[in-house]
Amino acid sequence: MIDPEALAAEETPPPARPLAGQSAAAGARSGIATAVRSAVPNAIRDGGVVIRPSTGARVRWTPIEAVADEYDAAQAMRSRGYSCLGVIGNASHLRGSGGHTPWCSEGYAGRACKVGKVYAIDLEAPNMTGLERWLIPRLRAGSYKWVYYLNINGHQYTRKDSFRGRYSSADQHLHLSGLAGHENDNSSILRDYENFRTNGGEDMAQVPQAQWDRVRKQLDSIDDVVHGGNGAAYRESAMKRDHQSQVEQLKEYVDQRLNTIEAKLDALLGTTTPPPTA
Ligand SMILES: [Zn+2]
Incomplete structure (x- = not known):
């Protein structure tokens, strides 16, 4: 079991520490959101209700469409080694205001995240280094415009510098954070990667x-x-x-x-x- 208290050092909004400056965070446990698992297709779009620790209020949440798409893809391709590690945050996440909370404070370019929307998802895929090598050039070239930043294999990349810089992250899994204003974008990152891996790509x-x-x-x-x-x-x-x-x-x-x-x-x-x- 993962100790929830060890997850306090969750994904921080970019820019993160430069890769050269990593030390304290390097040994930190990676932050994985609480898994939302269901056998029912589309169930992820129904979201759920969480209590906001700072106010005690019950807050209804639903994921942004891109997160729901990637969740569905991970579920559909489970036998091929894909999985969703989480969407809505655990107690530790919910004390903060990151992408795994429905009160996300990580807006960008003058746009704020919508209250009630969850913008982040944690994923595993086969050949994670291959995924990083495949995904980053595509983001730099303008694909997947809903992605604000991502963490993968201990690295962070962000739209703030057009995904050119590589910063350090405690996450080894793929953490995708969505961009405010792109709540209805669709996404096909896992499916495109699987297609690349198996059909003439790798x-x-x-x-x-x-x-x-x-x-x-x-x-x-x-x-x-x-x-x-x-x-x-x-x-x-x-x-x-x-x-x-x-x-x-x-x-x-x-x-x-x-x-x-x-x-x-x-x-x-x-x-x-x-x-x-x-
Ligand atoms: Zn995450």
Whole structure:
């Protein structure tokens, strides 16, 4: 069980501490919202009622549409290794005013969050490093305009700098925080990622063995040319320029292979560790 008191250091609004400056927060337990689980489709859109600790008032909440979409996607793809860790916050979250509360204070660009709306969701996906590598360039390119900031693998990225900077976060899971004013946006982050992983995305990283063998021979022959005979003559030659692109291509193959291996290792970890409790 996760100790609720250990969750006090939940996601802080951006900007967070620069990566270089992390120390105190590095060892902190990651903040995971209370799971809202239901077998009933669309139940997440009904939300619920929580007591606001500071006033004692009962507050009805519903998630923003994008959070509901990602919740549904995680539920639908559970057998593929996706899960929702939480939407509405636990007692510790509710004492604050972050994205897992229906009195979220994390507005942006002159817009305030709507009272009664929950803007954040915590998610797990297969190959979390692959997800980060896939998602951040898409956010930088303008996709998923409802995302205000996110935490993943101990990193935080924010719309405040167009997702260019990487800051530290205590969260290892994917925490998505929505943007005030985008309460009705739809979202397909998990589904798009799964599509990428399984349909020509990461599959393109699966270099066929025959191609890999050719690459090895190519590398050996380049190595022979470079190290056989006079190395200085080679460095000055036109042949080097010719080989440059071949070597760059080889490096690309190596990168793709490592990505594939990393995905397989992550899958292995997923089958050997118990599911997270939330
Ligand atoms: Zn969270």
